[in-house]
Amino acid sequence: MAQLRHARLGALELASAGGSGHRFDKHSHDEFVISANLRGDEQIWLDGRTFAAGPGAITTYNPGQIQGGGVAEDRPWHFVSLYVTAEQLTQTLGLGALEFARPLRHLPRLAEALAAAVETGLHADPFLRERGEERLIRLLGEVARTADVRLPSCAASGRGPVVRLQEWLAAHLQEAPSLDDMAAHLGLSKFHLLRSFQQQTGLTPRQWAMQLRTCRAQALLRAGRPATETAHALGFADQSHLNRHFRAAYGLSPGRFQRALRG
Structure with missing residues (x-):
């Protein structure tokens, strides 16, 4: 091979x-x-x-x-x-x-x-x-x-677990919790967690957390925080990862965003 x-x-x-x-x-x-x-x-x-x-x-x-x-x-x-x-x-x-x-x-x-x-x-x-x-x-x-395996229904759990997870993710953005951590926090299986979250938000928990990171990065950059500090504060692997996700969300790099604010 x-x-x-x-x-x-x-x-x-x-x-x-x-x-x-x-x-x-x-x-x-x-x-x-x-x-x-x-x-x-x-x-x-x-x-x-x-x-x-x-x-x-x-x-x-x-x-x-x-x-x-x-x-x-x-x-x-x-x-x-x-x-x-x-x-x-x-x-x-x-x-x-x-x-x-x-x-x-x-x-x-x-x-x-x-x-x-x-x-x-x-x-x-x-x-x-x-x-x-x-x-x-x-x-x-x-x-x-x-294979005709019947999976547990997630209909009965309602919106409560998703809201709790959103609140928890918002409080732990720098830590980037694993799926195992998220599932244990809610007492759900990982499959049930992902299915419920996507049904109610259209995003996976990590996608949701990433869009919140980029939104908060925009606020920090607008306040004059350097891109390297912003990346570290919000749990990005490094500045290049911040650049990539910020550009994907807003169409320009953090540096260009700050230069545009300065006119």
Whole structure:
């Protein structure tokens, strides 16, 4: 396999692999494995069964299942995979238990969405990695639904938890709380938290916090605060991250914004 990228993102391990054909010996994982095949015709052996997974296939393996297979030599192949423990997956989705009954489903749009989210999660930019984590957690819920798993409803929680989280995020902008911190603060699963927040605000919690950071950055810059101090005060990784998000929100850099104020 010509290229393999691998990283940990919160409770998830991510992998993106591409190149020419490759075969894996029979093996097992302690975690759930969820893969999306983007290119190539994979032949899979799973607990004594064999089947084919072409482009657009989503494959799901329960912990401990014996698997093997791959793509023929010199044939192109590109896939992404997520690895997550049973405890982490059930906690993330707010379930007591979970087992995938069907290992293969042809879902091209979901496969592409998973691949895009994994690529974002592997990015060097920490803010983009956070966006990737949020997207992957929502997509894990979609994967579970395609396997006929019934997820907990968030209708009964109302607006209260979202308001409490907004207040908490506003008070902790410099700290940039993790999704685990947010979920623990509200007593919700991460999937339930993200779904409720996006339904009511149209943004993820981190997107909402970022727009509040840029709004407060504008106020500090207007008051004459240097951009470097503003970035530090509001939890940006550095001034370049402030520049990027400020320009995306307001169409100009912090420096140009302050020069325009001075006339």
